[in-house]
Amino acid sequence: MGQMRSVTRAFALLDEGAHTPGEVLTRLNRYQRALADEKLFTIIYAIVDPHHETVSWASAGHPPPLLRAASGKTRLLAGGDAMIGLADLAYEQIENPIDPGDTLILFSDGLVERRGETLDVGLKRLATAAASGPTRPTALREHVLTQLLSPTRELHDDVTAIFVRIQNRRPSLDPHPQRTLAPKLHSQSAQRRFP
DSSP states (O other): OHHHHHHHHHHHHEEEHOOHHHHHHHHHHHHHHTTTTOOOEEEEEEEEEETTTTEEEEESSSOOOOOEEEOOEEEOOOBBBBOBBSSSOOOOEEEOOOTTTTTEEOOOOOOOTTTTSSSSHHHHHHHHHHSSSSSSSSHHHHHHHHSSSSSEEEEEEEOEEEEEEEEOOOSSSSOOOOOOOTTTTTEEEEEEOOO
């Protein structure tokens, strides 16, 4: 996975980062298939643009992002394609609006999957926890992890969760703003390992 992470970063930064998430995953898939390695894996690649208030993303068999609106309502962002390595295909780029005060939650399957349950049950559990949590990303992250990672329940996969919130929009006079996340995003992540 370390090698695939490095290859993904290289494709994402190629040509000064001019490629869409769909193009990056298409290249990654072709690279994996050229290795003649039969391993399959999931990945999601997203770009949050605070200036245009959008998130552009592509998914290869990965659980969908969850968007929690400032009002507290949640919805899973639909879309995505097959796992990396499964078939030769062009990955679709999906774009969704993300308003100031909204929180985008990106997560690994270890957060929602449980043995003996369908994925839908875990996704609903995540949506319920996110809807009932506080608004600040740090507090929301802790609330969601506490709700979903009960110490009495045995987990069988790593857990990664990234919480991104767009702050209030600042007007820009530059018609081509730089792609920087620092001034307008508040992001919190958590990673936990389980045997």
